[in-house]
Amino acid sequence: MINTPKVAVVILNWNGVKYLKQFLPTVLASTWPGLEVVVGDNASSDDSLAFIKETHPNIRIIQNDQNYGFTGGYNRVLSQVDADYYILLNSDVEVMPGWIEPVISLMESDPLIAAAAPKILSFAQKDQFEHAGAAGGFIDTFGYPFCRGRMFYEVEHDLGQYEQSDEVFWASGASLFIKKKCWDEVGGFDEYFFAHMEEIDLCWRLKNMGYKVMYCAQSAIYHVGGGTLNAENPFKTYLNFRNNLLLLKKNLPFWRALFVIPLRFCMDLLAIARFLAEGKRKDAWAVSRAHQNFVLHLFGIRVSGYGVKDLENGKNSLSPKTHHSKRTIHNLKGMYKGSIVWSFFVKKKTRFTDLDPVDLL
Structure with missing residues (x-):
């Protein structure tokens, strides 16, 4: 790239000092030139901020006065960050040094690409997809979200079956790349969502404006998952x-x-x-x-x-x-025309590759 875009990784934290200690060093080892790393804090009561100030004094901290959830927290923090690209990254994510370059390269290739996400694998089992995003998000005609590599409780191992970067319906908030101008145009997250599915809403609004959302197969991250609210909550x-x-x-x-x-x-x-x-x-x-x-x-x-x-x-x-x-413009690429509930539970199509391609818009 002739002009290197300015990129900011923004981690929203709430009482996640154990994840910051474990994973923040991997983010700081990223090889993107001039990368800014920002930690936005939702009024944590643990020693998250003390840890950052003591061990990583060059990291910028933006403090919210209370916990505004995932949506309100990010809206307030990102309004204070200047960059061409935002990367919204969960605190419980391990990254590799060159994880940013393939995604930005993909997004720079098309002005209509507003958002993207890398391949999301499980931190606990690194050859297995992670529930929150896997190899790109889809949605069925009744609004049920699912992923390539994860449908309901069935999670696939990564055997190279999803190595093609492609347009999808939504990109996971665990590692969401978005152009700042598109973030501003769409108005950020809807704060009424508080947490969960807010990234699907964001991507759907972008698609209703004619933009594209992509899955980048050439980059992978490793997500712990369930760091704030576990599955049984x-x-x-x-x-x-x-x-x-x-x-x-x-x-x-x-x-x-x-x-x-x-x-x-x-x-x-x-x-x-x-x-x-x-x-x-x-x-x-x-x-x-x-x-x-x-x-x-x-x-x-x-x-x-x-x-x-x-x-x-x-x-x-x-x-x-x-x-x-x-x-x-209604860009419905990534929508499944049928019912994923019917396909999964009745027709026993438990993998993305079992779905009939003609039913995918």
Whole structure:
């Protein structure tokens, strides 16, 4: 590249000093020239900031006055960072020295590429894809997200089956590369999401503006996963179900949303029944609360979240600001025309390669 773009890796931290100690040195070993590393802190109560100041005094720290979640935290931090490209990187991620170059090269090749993500592998099993992103994100016609290399609870080993960089529907927030001008144009994250699926909403809004989202197979990172909310947390269940409905309401054409959302409510009732059958009453209640919150949202009633004691960090910090798609061109590349639930659970198509390519837009 003749003119080297300015790149900033921005890590949003909340009480994650153990991950900073383990993985921050790998980020600092990155070979991109002039790389700026920024840690945005969501009012941590551990010794994260003391550790950074003592061991890595050259890292820029941007402190939020409270925990604004993944969405609000990043919005506030990135408004203070000047770069051509932002890399939103989870604190529980290990990177290799040359991980940035292939992704930026891919994004520089096409002005319509707004966002991208590398291959995301498991830190615990480095030959296996990681749940949050794998080899690029897709979505089905009812709004259920899935990935190449991960469909529901089935996770594949990386055997070289996804070595082709390609356009996808969404890029994982675990390692999200985005052009600053596109971040500004789309308005950043929707803070009502707080956490979970906010990157899918961001990518969908970009695609509704005619931009592309890419998977870069030539770069790989290793993600621990579940660093803030583990898979068994009912609040995570609540966020996933509520935010998935918000995705549909915000980004589908109006008449399509009128058809899809009622069907999703019915499908979610099956999830409630499954949780009850498994003795997971808190998760069943979380889905019900998600539906209640979504209905209130439709009527313009804002509530702060899941319950009085949702999340001790930032439970009342949801912003009333919601970004909606500017629909100019519907770029549906990466959408599955059928139902991934039906394909997976009924037709037993448990791998991405089992899906009929004609059903992928």
